[in-house]
Amino acid sequence: MNIYDIAKEAGVSIATVSRVLNNKGTVSAATRARVEAILKQNNYTPSAIARGMVSKSMRTVAVLTVDIRVPHYARTAYTIEREFSRRGYEVILCNTGGDRAETLRYLQAVNQKQVDGIVLVGSVFDTICQGAEMEKLLSGVPVVLANGKLDLPNAYSVTVDDKYGVSLAVEHLVARGRKNIYYIKDRDTDSAKSKRDGFLEAMRRNGLEFADHVLEAGETLASGIVCGEDLTAAGALKALLRAGLRVPEQVAVVGFNNSDYAHLCEPVLTSIDNKPEQVALLCVQLLESSIERSEAYSSVVLQPELAQGETS
Amino acid sequence: MNIYDIAKEAGVSIATVSRVLNNKGTVSAATRARVEAILKQNNYTPSAIARGMVSKSMRTVAVLTVDIRVPHYARTAYTIEREFSRRGYEVILCNTGGDRAETLRYLQAVNQKQVDGIVLVGSVFDTICQGAEMEKLLSGVPVVLANGKLDLPNAYSVTVDDKYGVSLAVEHLVARGRKNIYYIKDRDTDSAKSKRDGFLEAMRRNGLEFADHVLEAGETLASGIVCGEDLTAAGALKALLRAGLRVPEQVAVVGFNNSDYAHLCEPVLTSIDNKPEQVALLCVQLLESSIERSEAYSSVVLQPELAQGETS
């Protein structure tokens, strides 16, 4: 059942049907009523593909992330999807695994489908998306990076100051009298490096040497451990408890992301809240403005906060 | 840059360009080489929308779930996305929140976009997708439910026997000498009901009365708690530990899903593994067969397994 069938049944031209469908132009009340009745009667649905053919838009955006199973990405992608859905767009999900070749494949696919915009979630993408080939694929559409930066005229970024986040953790531990403070780093993304830098700077600022001795069970310590991920912190906490150390009495632990993982720990992890929902919302707003009004916006940096738990 | 531009530059007709693009029909080696050169030179990408217009397919499927932030759904959706990506399809993600109106909105949207198939992830959808309106939207496309059943000719289902899963947990606790066994139920989906039924049946089978007394701190118990979700079990575990009870010495705890939550717990939760990756893979295989060959397959039921942890 297409627009021609409706036009025939209603005894009007397809142009008129299109007008009532889109509430555009002028249609007499009588004609409109007749067409609408036929429309309802036949449960007509316009083809988004045919519309896309003329408008060159399917009202679809692509979200590329590393792995949706990682809670932090899930929270970000969730909010992006919900917000775009409210605005009348569908979201294509791509789990790239942080792999360059896969990212390229996905970008080619969504390029052929002429998505209206692309959201890149994760700091891996600043590294991955280098090179002429990538830039060509990213240059035709509005792009926004969550937690990353890309040097393209049509790309915006929403970042959280990870470095500041880790320094918050250090200052917090210092304020609570911890002397030997350690940092556990994982992965090797730009974000992970910023965190490490934040740690080292905050340590220097507080005149603390980088301690490298071993934690010994039973020893009464005024130690603190800062981790770049809640999952790492949860692992550290588990190891400490198994080794018979008391947390936070002997050792304090601070995680990063303020995720469910943090809340599940016993005791509950103190963590750095890096506000994925806010990041996601800003990404959507930037991208939408860029799509609908092709306006130029500046990129945004958010400040994380410390979420006090029981491990510090 | 479209197929007409290419044809002009190559001095051939658009039909010939289309032939080399799709490796269909016959093209002389010389012509093919010339066209391919022009194609490469201009970095030509065919429009998937225009192709969709004639093939009536955008090679896209929709995945409707409750909330991608729930790890179990994330694992399922992840695998579905990866498997479809390998097969040349893009995946539209929809977080319905388990809400009927939202589900309807999403189904209308993906219906207009003429997706090739729909995957419904979660047992809520058997209830939600009742009614003429829903069935009409679901009748035009191949549909597969993960963890649910739908009485439509074009709908398949891949389910895990949740009831059996919970009974596994009960038998396990009985075998370890637990006498007072409790079940903590959450939510109110079909799946949650099956789990409760599985519990009650297994209890009866073992001649155990349904205990309803209160756990008291300090009391030496031979008790066991079965939970319908790992998150619930993690909460129960936390509460037990805070109340000064020892797990598993005094109370055993068994969760459901064998998720990261289970592994993060200290001690690690014993849990029921309901194999979301296997479910997802089967969903994709069923849906793909249904799309590509419009073959009729029967629905599948998987058996969960007990994953031994340290809380039982």
Place this chain on the structure above:
DNA sequence: CTGAAAGCGCTTACAG
């Protein structure tokens, strides 16, 4: 082996 033409289902100037 190759091209002209129709068709996919819409929207949108342009006339009237």
Place this chain on the structure above:
DNA sequence: CTGAAAGCGCTTACAG
């Protein structure tokens, strides 16, 4: 207020 026609960018019989 309404309709005829062109156009969006492809694929696919059908001729030759």
